[in-house]
Amino acid sequence: MSSEKPSTSSSARNPHTAIQDLLPTDDLGEIPTTSDWCQRWRGKRHSWRHLSEGGFDARRYVVELSPEKETKGFVLEHHYSGSFPSARFRFGLYDIGAGKAQLRGVAVFGVPVTAAVLTRPLPDLQPYVESLECSRFVLVDEVPANAESWFLARCFDELLVLGVRGVVSFADPVPRRDASGALVAVGHVGTIYQATNAVYMGRATPRTVKLLPNGVVLNERMAQKVRRQEQGHEYAEKLLVRLGAPVLRAGADPKVWLREALVTVGARNLRHRGVHRFVYRLGRNRRERERIRLGLPTVSAYPKTPDT
Missing domain, CATH: 3.40.630.30 (Gcn5-related N-acetyltransferase (GNAT))
Structure with missing residues (x-):
């Protein structure tokens, strides 16, 4: 199903109207539970299905x-x-x-x-x-x-x-x-x-998270896995390498590597409520x-x- 959606209309803003409601915007993540639209996914992109x-x-x-x-x-x-x-x-x-x-x-x-x-x-x-x-x-x-x-x-x-x-x-x-x-x-x-x-x-x-250039959040738990070389650290390391960070060499301090890798890839802080x-x-x-x-x-x- 295409992710293209109808343009804004007054009926989209009024859940009590008898006219079929239209989806308000292309970037809308979710809609009120009273709506007749249901969210779906394919290839990490969302789209919509209607009860009609x-x-x-x-x-x-x-x-x-x-x-x-x-x-x-x-x-x-x-x-x-x-x-x-x-x-x-x-x-x-x-x-x-x-x-x-x-x-x-x-x-x-x-x-x-x-x-x-x-x-x-x-x-x-x-x-x-x-x-x-x-x-x-x-x-x-x-x-x-x-x-x-x-x-x-x-x-x-x-x-x-x-x-x-x-x-x-x-x-x-x-x-x-x-x-x-x-x-x-x-x-x-x-x-x-x-x-x-x-x-x-x-x-x-609330917390501050590291937002990578591809829009993925490197949360604190993932960062800790890298610092302590715990099970699952490979995922975060490969993610950063794909974004341009150098490979973590044997014998290197993973704490130092992570700090420098985040700078290299251009990670930025995002305050999350x-x-x-x-x-x-x-x-x-x-x-x-x-x-x-x-x-x-x-x-x-x-x-x-x-x-x-």
Whole structure:
């Protein structure tokens, strides 16, 4: 599906109009949950599907645990981050309508950088076992509108059987552009989480991040892996080398190399006000869900617009 969208109209600004709403701008990352538009991805570029196309036929799709190689390849090809996180469970949305199952969406639930990401909002659940982070959720543009909530609900059903009682997810509201000014990451406010009644817990801690010339953020955890030569440091090093940094030579101090590499590639500081935090409590019924204690204050009003 093309990512080209209709121009602005008054109906796009009024969710109560009887006229089909139009997408406001080319750079819009997400839209209000009351809209009839659904976001899709292909090759790291987002596009849109409208409910008027006929909606989602659940009989055509199944949700299954998916192999790491297949899931990782799908995420690297389509998700705007261009990276694959540490995963405990990987679910695929498979289209079986043509006879042969074809992967059309992926949800990844895994291990965040620290246990506190899970224990702060869900203090009574065992991190990495009873609580996980939803770190990737992406559907390609071939999937009809209104599939996200069905896919997510099926994932939660499976996770509950596997002993998971809580899921934390984040939405990054900061749009990012590369050195040429091209938009490489739209700002997200967690539309799918809002539409599926996640508990909103405000923003995570503000921080300053390193923005690379290609628009990718080199977060502090990745930087620490390089400094300490921990598992996974190769990814960050190769990324910087591709951008023009020298190769880290044997015997060189990785701390010094990283500092000089960031200068060489032209990394710049970006002040980030904090990602939006959403939480799901899983259970067979409302009573079971509400028994799970929340460790952070909740916020009644969902965020509606990306940062500027």
